Amino acid sequence: MPSEVPVIRVVVIDDHEMILQSVVRLLRDDPQIVVVGTALNALQGIELTRHEFPDVVIIDYSLPDMDAPDAIKILHEVCPEVKIVTLCGSERPGALLASMRAGSSAWVTKTRAIQELRDAVLRVAAGLPVTIHELELLPTFDQLVPYYQPIVALESGRITGFEALIRWRHPERGLLGPEAFLPFMEEIGFIVEIDRWVREQAIPQLGDWQQHFPRTPNISMHVNLSASDFLDPAIVHSISEIVKDSNIDPADLVLEVTELILLGDNAHTLDLFTQFKSLGVTLALDDFGTAFSSLSYVRRFPFDHLKLDISFTSELPHSTRSMLLVEEICHLATSMKMGVIAEGIERQEQADALRGIGCRYGQGYLFARPLPAKDCERLLAAE
Helix, strand or coil, X not given: CCCCCCCEEEEEECCCHHHHHHHHHHHHCCCCEEEEEEECCHHHHHHHHHHHCCCEEEEECCXXXXXXXXXXXXXXXXXXXXXXXXXXXXXXXXXXXXXXXXXXXXXXXXCCHHHHHHHHHHHHHCCCCCHHHEHHHCCCHHHEEEEEEEEEECCCCCEEEEEEEEEEEECCCEEECHHHCHHHHHHCCCHHHHHHHHHHHHHHHHHHHHHHCCCCCCCEEEEECCCHHHHCCCHHXXXXXXXXXXXXXXXXXXXXXXXXXXXXCHHHHHHHHHHHHHHCCEEEEEEECCCCCHHHHHHHCCCCEEEECHHHHCCCCCCHHHHHHHHHHHHHHHHCCCEEEECCCCCHHHHHXXXXXXXXXXXXXXXXXXXXXXXXXXXXXXX
């Protein structure tokens, strides 16, 4: 006689009654799952959990009476063995990390949930990982490492600045590049916290390097802003405070934005740029030449530098068309009092060609790969 499949007892907590009922209907279609109760707020859900001792609690991240991370901690106190699945809108920055720290076993976005939610319940109840939503896939801040790639003057080869980048020192997989985790961070709305963390490392680092390796002009630091940063109401104040605390000239901080960001609300973007310029920081248009309206962006927004996309650099010096285009871009930038930085320089012949047509700055593996701070200091000390 086959053994009975154990029943998974579930409590659902969500203040949106339509979503609540949708979740309940979905779960009741599975004979292995029994919904033992529902609640419209955290306090009701905690009391229900205290009496029912469910195997799994599904809890909405945004509840009217209590933050979900606080509720998750209390749920574990009243029912220590319970597994938590957090249901959240992907637009909530930091929700995944907060859920993880509070003790959630899985996190599912409402935008794709309800099809995946049942699988999440079955897997966490069995102690199994939850595919892409497994919380262990998220790096903690103490596992993140700032890396910096030098930007050099093509005429002299001397370092003029650095671009701040990020790596994840994974406990099992070693050092991972940004492509391994940043797209996921952006998807779940955590990229704002990641970008803020990078700024909090890179800008004070610039102040330290300027103090220990003084030169004229000062070394600069380039940091990237994501589209999500432009929706952060505290972005200007946050950058202003770090610049003040780091005791650097604001002009030595270069904020890089990609052309994709400029496809959105131009009035809002221009307002933010105006506020950035009022701080005295420098603005750079990254990946220049990849969007249809590149030249119109140069006309409308107050950029100080253009970072030439690698697609131009890679074809030099053998593509006559690319050589002519880059030369015209350099002439345009010079006439508008903007600098040009060529990205992705890997061969000496590329650097020579760029220097010959008026490009003054470059970045790429020819000069240095992204490096930890100590290795950058050795480069600065050797100059």
